[in-house]
Amino acid sequence: MSRVLARTSGAVVFAVIVAGLLGCTSSQKLAAELVAAATPGHLRPVVACWEQEYEASGFQGEYMATFDVEISASEVIRSARVTALEPTGESLSERDTGPFRACLEKAFIGIELPSKADADGPGYSSLVGASVQNYKIAFLGDQDERRKRAGGRQAHVLIGPRADRCQGLYVYHPPRDTSALFTEIALGKSRAAATRGKDLDLHARELQKTYDLQLELEARLRADLADRSLPPANRKRLTEALETARTEARSTGAAIGCKPVEDRR
Structure with a gap:
């Protein structure tokens, strides 16, 4: 856009x-x-x-x-x-x-x-x-x-694009399936690594895309956890995945100068 x-x-x-x-x-x-x-x-x-x-x-x-x-x-x-x-x-x-x-x-x-x-x-x-x-x-x-x-x-x-890129420059509503997001995040990390130290603008864009995907994954996992019928084992697995997703999003956000929304309040 x-x-x-x-x-x-x-x-x-x-x-x-x-x-x-x-x-x-x-x-x-x-x-x-x-x-x-x-x-x-x-x-x-x-x-x-x-x-x-x-x-x-x-x-x-x-x-x-x-x-x-x-x-x-x-x-x-x-x-x-x-x-x-x-x-x-x-x-x-x-x-x-x-x-x-x-x-x-x-x-x-x-x-x-x-x-x-x-x-x-x-x-x-x-x-x-x-x-x-x-x-x-x-x-x-x-x-x-x-x-x-x-x-x-x-x-x-x-x-998108959103005015506040730290909330995700481009977002999907509703969030897509976790399987697709995990694949896209892995590809995004690979592209970001390949551009590090070579093309600063392209590297920044790849980091932003990866950050957007990580935020979308967080939203998807939160939506999945809202299902009250989840078995305890599945809920535990999704909760752990959400914590990992949050940690990775914070790391990528720090690289592009973004803090999590809760840290900016």
């Missing part, structure tokens, strides 16, 4: 829904993988179109876009056609959406979804490619009520 948007309105929310799929692979499996893999980090050209449109509109409006998309067996998006682009909520229906529509169709072409999970989210893999119909993306502005509506449409909504 662009910093221009951050200074003006805090964040842009990007939600994805897959309503229908055609192809040789199980449609349910493809739908789940596509929704998980279609993160802002994996669809940066598409996000850039929305940022431009949102700024040009005076930071107003929201849209529901419907696409037909062709994905090759090598996870590359070969074509995309906008079949509908409808204003929702309090959007200004009289605004010309032609440039936004054209930008979106062009932005999708050539995007290669990662076959394995990376720092920007889960991967997507299909041996035979897929024709996707009624692939929906909700483009939403930064308002709490709209975030909640987006949360009802997609399992995890990325929100």
